[in-house]
Amino acid sequence: MFEAAENRKLDVLVFWSPDRFSREGIRKTISFLQQLEALGVGFRSYTEPYLNTEGLESSRCRARGPAAGSD
Numbered sequence: 001m002f003e004a005a006e007n008r009k010l011d012v013l014v015f016w017s018p019d020r021f022s023r024e025g026i027r028k029t030i031s032f033l034q035q036l037e038a039l040g041v042g043f044r045s046y047t048e049p050y051l052n053t054e055g056l057e058s059s060r061c062r063a064r065g066p067a068a069g070s071d
Helices: 002-006 026-038 053-063
Strands: 012-015 042-045
Touching: 002 026, 026 042, 042 053
Parallel strands: 012 042
Antiparallel strands: none
16 A cells, blocks of 8 residues: 555545554554655545544644544
């Protein structure tokens, strides 16, 4: 997936929920999503829309910092 993102073969990654995207815990999942975002790939979670690329950006603007979570 990251290879495809680096080669600009992905625009948006859609997944059901964060636990289906990665089984490595929320911190690692957020790290993966940040890496995708840095590569210019958007993402959308079907069950948790606040994690969508637009949702994270809106949260950052409102809170003036990244959304926090715990494992």
